[in-house]
Amino acid sequence: MANIIDIVAVLMMVTSFAVFSLRQYRHSILAYASQTLLLVIIFLALYFKYGTHELLIWAGTAFVIKVLFVPLYLFRLVKKLGLVVEDEPVGGFFISPVVALSFSLAVAMMLYKVFIHFSLFQDVLPLFAASFIFMMGIFGFVLRNSFLKQILSYCLFENGIHLSLALMAYSSHELVEIGILTDAIFAVVIMSVLAKRFYAAYGSLDTSKAVNLRG
Amino acid sequence: MDSLVLILTVPFVFGVIMFFMPLQFKLLQKLHIVFSVIVSTLLLSAVGKVVNAEELSLFHNYIFLDSLGAIFLSLIAITGLLVNVYATTYMKWELEDGHIDIKEVKNYFALSFIFTWTMSLSVLCNNIAFMWAAIEATTLASVFLVAVKKDKKSTESGYKYIVLCSIGLAFALYATILLFSAANGKISGEAMLYTNLLANAENIDGMALKLVFIFALIGFGTKAGLAPTHTWLPDVHAEGPAPTSALLSGVLLKCAMLGLIRYYAIVANGVGFDFVQTVMIVSGTLTLFIAAFFLIRQHNVKRMFAYHSVAHMGVIAFGLGVGGAIGLFAALFHCAAHSFTKALAFCSTGNIARIYGTKDMTKMGGMIRIAPLTAVLFGIAICSLVGVPGFAIFVSEFLIFKAAAIGEQYLLMGIFAVALAIIFIADFSHFFLATFGKVEGEVVHNSEMKLGENLPLIALAILIVTFGVWQFDSFTFLLDESVKSIMKK
Numbered sequence: 013m014a015n016i017i018d019i020v021a022v023l024m025m026v027t028s029f030a031v032f033s034l035r036q037y038r039h040s041i042l043a044y045a046s047q048t049l050l051l052v053i054i055f056l057a058l059y060f061k062y063g064t065h066e067l068l069i070w071a072g073t074a075f076v077i078k079v080l081f082v083p084l085y086l087f088r089l090v091k092k093l094g095l096v097v098e099d100e101p102v103g104g105f106f107i108s109p110v111v112a113l114s115f116s117l118a119v120a121m122m123l124y125k126v127f128i129h130f131s132l133f134q135d136v137l138p139l140f141a142a143s144f145i146f147m148m149g150i151f152g153f154v155l156r157n158s159f160l161k162q163i164l165s166y167c168l169f170e171n172g173i174h175l176s177l178a179l180m181a182y183s184s185h186e187l188v189e190i191g192i193l194t195d196a197i198f199a200v201v202i203m204s205v206l207a208k209r210f211y212a213a214y215g216s217l218d219t220s221k222a223v224n225l226r227g
Numbered sequence: 228m229d230s231l232v233l234i235l236t237v238p239f240v241f242g243v244i245m246f247f248m249p250l251q252f253k254l255l256q257k258l259h260i261v262f263s264v265i266v267s268t269l270l271l272s273a274v275g276k277v278v279n280a281e282e283l284s285l286f287h288n289y290i291f292l293d294s295l296g297a298i299f300l301s302l303i304a305i306t307g308l309l310v311n312v313y314a315t316t317y318m319k320w321e322l323e324d325g326h327i328d329i330k331e332v333k334n335y336f337a338l339s340f341i342f343t344w345t346m347s348l349s350v351l352c353n354n355i356a357f358m359w360a361a362i363e364a365t366t367l368a369s370v371f372l373v374a375v376k377k378d379k380k381s382t383e384s385g386y387k388y389i390v391l392c393s394i395g396l397a398f399a400l401y402a403t404i405l406l407f408s409a410a411n412g413k414i415s416g417e418a419m420l421y422t423n424l425l426a427n428a429e430n431i432d433g434m435a436l437k438l439v440f441i442f443a444l445i446g447f448g449t450k451a452g453l454a455p456t457h458t459w460l461p462d463v464h465a466e467g468p469a470p471t472s473a474l475l476s477g478v479l480l481k482c483a484m485l486g487l488i489r490y491y492a493i494v495a496n497g498v499g500f501d502f503v504q505t506v507m508i509v510s511g512t513l514t515l516f517i518a519a520f521f522l523i524r525q526h527n528v529k530r531m532f533a534y535h536s537v538a539h540m541g542v543i544a545f546g547l548g549v550g551g552a553i554g555l556f557a558a559l560f561h562c563a564a565h566s567f568t569k570a571l572a573f574c575s576t577g578n579i580a581r582i583y584g585t586k587d588m589t590k591m592g593g594m595i596r597i598a599p600l601t602a603v604l605f606g607i608a609i610c611s612l613v614g615v616p617g618f619a620i621f622v623s624e625f626l627i628f629k630a631a632a633i634g635e636q637y638l639l640m641g642i643f644a645v646a647l648a649i650i651f652i653a654d655f656s657h658f659f660l661a662t663f664g665k666v667e668g669e670v671v672h673n674s675e676m677k678l679g680e681n682l683p684l685i686a687l688a689i690l691i692v693t694f695g696v697w698q699f700d701s702f703t704f705l706l707d708e709s710v711k712s713i714m715k716k
Contacts, residue, residue, distance in 0.1 A: 212377070
């Protein structure tokens with residue numbers, strides 16, 4: 013079972029890099045949906061390994077909300093605004109993924125060593141993957157200029173945290189997961205509404221144009 | 228019905244009712260005031276029960292009200308009520324001037340109750356994951372209180388607010404998960420409950436706790452406006468309507484600070500106070516000096532007060548860093564003193580912007596002749612902000628000096644004094660620019676506001692002065708009990 017979880021965790025890392033790097037919005041959203049599906053598979057694998065009932069509920073809610081609802085909602089936004097390719101990120105399309113990848117790997121190398129001290133699940137690779145995905149999300153916010161990519165980055169680090177929760181504390185109450193997921197839905201919806209307003213005001217989703225309030 | 232159940236339902240229900248009200252300003256105005264009074268009464272009645280040593284909890288202790296929470300709940304009740312009452316006047320002006328339409332006013336009033344509900348929830352959560360969710364929800368509920376209009380500046384402020392706070396709070400969520408994981412199985416009882424975590428903090432892995440505190444500081448510190456992740460705050464406070472800025476600065480920042488204080492208590496009791504105090508001193512000093520530097524350069528009155536919010540969050544962090552019973556007492560007292568002061572400061576900017584039609588202080592002047600009451604209220608806010616004796620903020624800043632002196636932390640006293648001196652000079656030069664001399668720009672509204680319109684501001688000014696010269700036993704009791712709970716004495 014640990015091998016399956018290891019393989020899926022590596023695939024989650026690959027998809028997080030894809031969410032970050034792919035220039036076409038539709039491909040990026042698809043990569044996010046795939047990543048969340050992999051997350052659901054990890055929940056199920058952990059459920060079969062430990063028999064913790066909460067994990068089954070997590071898998072169900074994550075599937076409905078993050079594999080179906082959020083990607084469909086974002087696809088709708090992309091269609092409504094007629095978006096195809098994202099705006100130029102900080103440092104350009106080539107440098108930005110390289111910076112994010114190297115720094116995320118470095119931070120994950122440090123963090124997993126702390127996590128393994130108290131994690132319920134004592135396998136290195138998935139713990140490493142959880143911190144890596146979280147950091148890719150953070151770098152997505154910092155380095156990508158597109159508002160939509162920043163929404164996807166929010167979803168990305170939320171997946172990283174979700175994976176950490178499943179690995180380190182899968183016995184926590186399902187209400188906790190529902191509370192966090194509810195916030196995530198509202199955050200995506202509200203950010204999307206703001207993205208529409210942003211597009212209407214600036215004619216694009218390039219947040220580097222938002223410089224009216226500096227000082 | 229239980230007080231906590233009412234607190235957790237009534238503001239939400241009022242928010243929903245407001246959404247469905249007809250588009251008549253007079254009706255919306257009256258309802259907003261009546262609902263605000265009811266909500267504040269409910270909140271204060273719960274605080275009163277804590278003062279009378281009653282224990283309030285719900286849902287297997289997932290929701291509770293302790294003395295620490297009661298301090299912040301009373302800020303939501305008092306500052307929230309006065310700002311909400313002022314908001315009805317401010318929105319009337321905005322409506323008359325055509326800056327906003329009636330539908331936006333209705334949404335604003337409705338959202339302000341949802342916002343109050345999320346803030347109250349964040350204060351009442353004993354479950355640390357729920358607390359995080361509630362603090363994140365405060366951001367979501369207040370985005371459209373900031374971005375009321377659909378123009379570029381308003382949209383930009385809303386964007387910066389939600390994006391930067393979400394990044395910051397991601398770290399806070401990670402801190403929550405790490406803390407639970409580190410405590411799960413190591414402590415007796417549920418490891419998600421703050422009370423259990425605090426009671427058994429010494430059993431949790433020290434290295435994990437240190438990492439948890441760093442993550443919590445980045446997360447809740449971003450939301451509270453601590454440097455270097457404070458950058459959203461000046462833009463958001465300067466761009467939002469005056470009552471929103473007053474609520475964000477006067478109440479919301481304190482709710483985020485409460486989250487950090489709860490982590491401070493757990494980690495301090497787990498690994499010792501030295502670690503958390505050192506981290507908070509670094510954070511507080513950095514915040515104070517960055518804010519002081521930017522304060523000197525500001526000419527926009529709202530932006531100036533926004534940097535003040537950053538500076539005073541730095542003061543609270545500095546108080547937590549100096550530590551000891553007096554330092555903690557001072558930090559908690561500062562939360563209340565700054566709440567009243569900053570609410571008055573931002574509400575007075577609403578009056579000032581109405582008089583001059585601008586927020587640029589270089590285009591003001593002669594306010595003492597045009598609107599003497601507003602000038603005096605503005606002056607009271609400034610005097611309190613720079614720590615003039617007799618005003619609320621002086622008390623907490625003096626106590627921080629006292630705590631540092633008792634602990635023989637003379638270097639910290641010097642650093643604190645230099646930062647406060649820079650703020651003092653910056654503030655009074657700006658105050659004189661706007662209040663005295665001749666008018667540099669144009670005057671749009673050449674008279675004082677009506678007395679009724681200024682009443683909430685007068686009430687805030689009275690609170691600032693009374694808290695500066697008087698000791699309220701019930702409030703002091705809450706502060707003392709909170710300090711004891713943090714220090715586990």
